[in-house]
Amino acid sequence: MENFIHPVFRNCKNMTLSELENRGFIRSLPKAELHLHIEGTLEPEMAFQLARKHGIQLPYRDVDALRGAYSFSSLQSFLDIYYQGVQVLQDEDDFYQLTHAYLQRAHTDGVVHVEIFFDPQSHMERGVSLSVVFDGITRALEGAEREYGMTYRLIPCFLRHLSAEAAMQTLEALLPYRDYICAVGLDSSEDGHPPSKFTQVFNRARTENFLTVAHAGEEGPPLYIWEALDNLKVSRIDHGVGCEVDDALCERLAQERMPLTVCPASNIKLAIFKSMEEHNLKRLLQRDLCVTVNSDDPAYFGAYIVDNYLAVQQALDLSREDIISLARNSIEASFLAEAEKVFWLGKLKVLNYAVS
Ligand code: HPA
Ligand SMILES: [Zn+2]
Numbered sequence: 001m002e003n004f005i006h007p008v009f010r011n012c013k014n015m016t017l018s019e020l021e022n023r024g025f026i027r028s029l030p031k032a033e034l035h036l037h038i039e040g041t042l043e044p045e046m047a048f049q050l051a052r053k054h055g056i057q058l059p060y061r062d063v064d065a066l067r068g069a070y071s072f073s074s075l076q077s078f079l080d081i082y083y084q085g086v087q088v089l090q091d092e093d094d095f096y097q098l099t100h101a102y103l104q105r106a107h108t109d110g111v112v113h114v115e116i117f118f119d120p121q122s123h124m125e126r127g128v129s130l131s132v133v134f135d136g137i138t139r140a141l142e143g144a145e146r147e148y149g150m151t152y153r154l155i156p157c158f159l160r161h162l163s164a165e166a167a168m169q170t171l172e173a174l175l176p177y178r179d180y181i182c183a184v185g186l187d188s189s190e191d192g193h194p195p196s197k198f199t200q201v202f203n204r205a206r207t208e209n210f211l212t213v214a215h216a217g218e219e220g221p222p223l224y225i226w227e228a229l230d231n232l233k234v235s236r237i238d239h240g241v242g243c244e245v246d247d248a249l250c251e252r253l254a255q256e257r258m259p260l261t262v263c264p265a266s267n268i269k270l271a272i273f274k275s276m277e278e279h280n281l282k283r284l285l286q287r288d289l290c291v292t293v294n295s296d297d298p299a300y301f302g303a304y305i306v307d308n309y310l311a312v313q314q315a316l317d318l319s320r321e322d323i324i325s326l327a328r329n330s331i332e333a334s335f336l337a338e339a340e341k342v343f344w345l346g347k348l349k350v351l352n353y354a355v356s
Contacts, residue, residue: 022313042088095136096139115182117187226249234258253290264308285326295308
């Protein structure tokens with residue numbers, strides 16, 4: 001027990017006082033996490049625990065060797081390891097444990113509302129039923145709502161490297177679970193898989209009263225962001241950092257107040273930017289875009305939501321007002337009801353008075 005360090009403090013050993021103060025400040029802000037793949041919260045310790053439980057042999061000697069493999073050169077190099085990790089998720093309790101662990105962590109980070117992605121196709125193709133996935137995830141979400149008052153939405157995503165027909169079949173399989181679903185999304189390998197490939201599927205999703213979101217402009221060109229807006233009629237762009245080279249697109253995003261769910265640590269780990277100092281988040285904020293900060297796949301990128309806020313604050317020299325704007329954007333960009341947004345925005349307004 002002597003050497004036990006709570007995961008929240010694992011990275012704190014070498015921190016300066018101002019880092020600790022900033023971390024506490026960021027934690028204290030009510031915020032929403034809007035870009036989080038639940039499968040991307042699988043920490044190596046849990047991967048080994050579940051592999052042992054199910055008699056699965058992971059191709060790594062131990063937890064350290066697995067964590068050591070989390071070194072990526074591109075989105076695809078990450079996805080190859082991520083889909084391998086998914087294999088250990090087999091029964092309802094696995095999905096519960098995974099989601100429960102993430103929600104506990106999010107709560108300590110001051111997250112008051114989560115919108116969680118998951119990849120139904122990566123489970124169904126292994127013979128894991130949708131009811132197992134939904135039951136496990138929603139059991140944890142309902143527990144966090146009871147215990148912490150944390151609200152939630154669920155967003156199943158279609159894998160864009162698979163066919164539009166497969167996505168349509170997946171949408172049909174999801175319909176019996178419609179009461180648990182707020183929106184549908186699009187993720188996985190971006191290059192060569194434009195949003196327009198899924199126009200019909202997203203049309204159908206909207207006739208079924210689902211909102212839509214899509215990953216676009218992570219590695220892909222601005223054209224994919226235009227297509228997500230015009231073909232898929234999304235309410236948010238996931239990532240979207242590739243918009244910067246297209247002035248007309250930036251103007252449209254600003255004018256429509258179209259949120260971008262930016263994931264800074266993910267962008268560095270997947271080599272979208274060479275370093276955090278080169279990240280374009282501050283420039284996008286200065287262009288009046290509705291930028292939010294999120295963790296994407298925190299177990300793989302080594303950074304949960306507060307780590308992401310802190311990293312951009314330090315690297316880009318963001319003020320406390322900037323940080324509050326990011327938290328405010330997250331509430332505004334969420335799929336919460338208007339009255340709930342007003343409640344959290346009121347709390348943030350009081351905090352803003354306190355720092356300005
Ligand atoms: O960052 C991502 N991009 C695309 N697909 C994904 N699936 C999990 N994480 C990601
Ligand atoms: Zn993502």
